[in-house]
Amino acid sequence: MANIKDRQKRYLVPGVTTYYEKPLVLVKGDGRRVTDATGRTYLDFFGGILTVSVGHAHPAIAAAVTDQVNQLVHTSTLYITEPMVDLAEKLAEITPGDLEQSFFTTSGTEANETAVAMAQLATGHQDVLALRHSYSGRSQAAMGLTGQSAWKLGGAGMALPIRHTQNAYCYRCPFGKTPDRCGLECARDAEAFIRTATSGRLAALIAEPIQGVGGFITPPPAFFQELVPIVRKFGGLFIDDEVQTGFGRTGKRFGIEHYGVVPDIMTFAKGLANGLPIGATVTTAAIGARYTGPTISTFGGNPLSMRAALATLNVIETENLTENARVTGLLLREGLEELSDRYPAIGDVRGLGLMQGLEWVRHDKTPAPDLAAEFLEATGELGLLVGKGGLYGNVIRIAPPLTVTVSEVREALELMNQATALVYAHHPELQDIPSTRIHYV
Ligand code: PMP
Structure with a gap:
């Protein structure tokens, strides 16, 4: 496993890009958690790009x-x-x-x-x-x-x-x-x-x-x-x-x-x-x-x-998962808006249900793909998987399996809070960014 990144580079075309500086080699999934080849477990809030809808290894x-x-x-x-x-x-x-x-x-x-x-x-x-x-x-x-x-x-x-x-x-x-x-x-x-x-x-x-x-x-x-x-x-x-x-x-x-x-x-x-x-x-x-x-x-x-x-x-x-997505989605959204209130470089919070995005910006809404990348890296190190996207590569995509629980949403919010604090700690220039959040009707 040690040289898997070298082997990937040699045997897969370079267009196949992966998240994270250290290669994340997933070997197992269970519910909303996945385990990598070193035995470390992560809370999965991206589900293989919104694919694992009812959770990993669902018995049915x-x-x-x-x-x-x-x-x-x-x-x-x-x-x-x-x-x-x-x-x-x-x-x-x-x-x-x-x-x-x-x-x-x-x-x-x-x-x-x-x-x-x-x-x-x-x-x-x-x-x-x-x-x-x-x-x-x-x-x-x-x-x-x-x-x-x-x-x-x-x-x-x-x-x-x-x-x-x-x-x-x-x-x-x-x-x-x-x-x-x-x-x-x-x-x-x-x-x-x-x-x-x-x-x-x-x-x-x-x-x-x-x-x-x-x-x-x-x-x-x-x-x-x-x-x-x-x-x-x-x-x-x-x-x-x-x-x-x-x-x-x-x-x-x-x-x-x-x-x-x-x-x-x-x-x-x-x-x-x-x-x-x-x-x-x-x-x-x-x-x-x-x-x-x-x-x-x-x-x-x-x-x-x-x-x-x-x-x-x-x-x-x-399992009434559409309703679960609505309810846990509201909780997730509320927590993300609070995060953006505390850290306005998260300029926009948007989405519906369990499909919520965070857009990272600098002054005057300048897209900040570097900050989004640092946030993604920091969440990964803390044990949470999220995704990235957007025309400018500055949007974090959050989309856990529809089976996610209230306590898992709270856990993810806490990890995102820590990750955002780390990004801010590396970037003193973010301190005076004003909020640019809009309020969706
Ligand atoms: N439509 C949408 C909205 C998508 O997000 C994707 C995949 N990201 C596709 C189509 C293409 O799907 P696939 O990768 O399965 O070909």
Whole structure:
């Protein structure tokens, strides 16, 4: 293990970057805790990028997967298996509106690729609207959809007919507004943008209800009600990317439920199968009817991932985890706001439920990626795992498994308090930073 970083550097491409100066080699997980190769245990408040939704090594998931491993592992979408149809039926039942037809893949990237193809087939249009600061995945088209150049590998997907309209970044509102004076100019701007930057015939808008990799950017409640009708006016469908926000994470079943809009297509991955690879694209029968193919995914719909997903959804329901996310999320948010009150270099606190972000800044809201990196490093040393993100790399992402307890939230808050004090101790220049926090409505 000693030379694992050297071996990683030699045998994996350098694009595979990892958190932490000392390599963190995880070998075991249990609930909200993970253990590294030296035997040290950490409180996990990132869950493998919001993937471990019901906790590590949940017995119900382990039992379902073990049972399936002993029966049948894989067949491809060419054959009908019960777990695949069961999951499609379950998704039809719990998704909003009349969404009821699924196509399964093995990642969020593929789920979004599928959604865009579906929208193009259904509308006969090609142009796609995405939001600035978005993240959609790592295929050519998904990098094209992604609204952050750092994730485009030097320009992949940029030749596609995809344009990025304003997101709802209230902390840095490009229209100079604060939430109490917001006129949703960011959403309204889409009309002129579509008329100028596209053919005027849209296949779709793709958007995350809360932007994940973008730094947990959380739009005001009426954002999508303003934006989606504009998109529909130009013939486009609304693809709701719930890869990070789906299945209880935000304190409601889906992130978009906070926004009062019913999507035409939804995409899922990450937390749906509690860590097993999965991607799902769900749409209405009318839109699905145009997706005739032939189309196939070798591992999509594989019974292992399907069983894991069915068990995960069952645990979320029976353990009342959406409500737990709402309640513990409020406690987490309250503690983070207090932290920002004490340490205003944490300029913004935002998010919903168990998806909370901290944006690190210097004077005049100058993004401070170095401070975010030091905070991440300090929390790691103290035994807490969190994530990082944002266009400027200055946002800390906090997203524990939905099973998190009140005492674990308190423990994490105490560790974040200590980590912030350490960052401040290294940076006397932060002492006189005024608060720039905005108050979300
Ligand atoms: N959409 C969103 C919102 C995501 O956060 C991600 C992954 N970070 C993806 C799509 C791509 O998912 P995957 O990495 O499984 O391809």
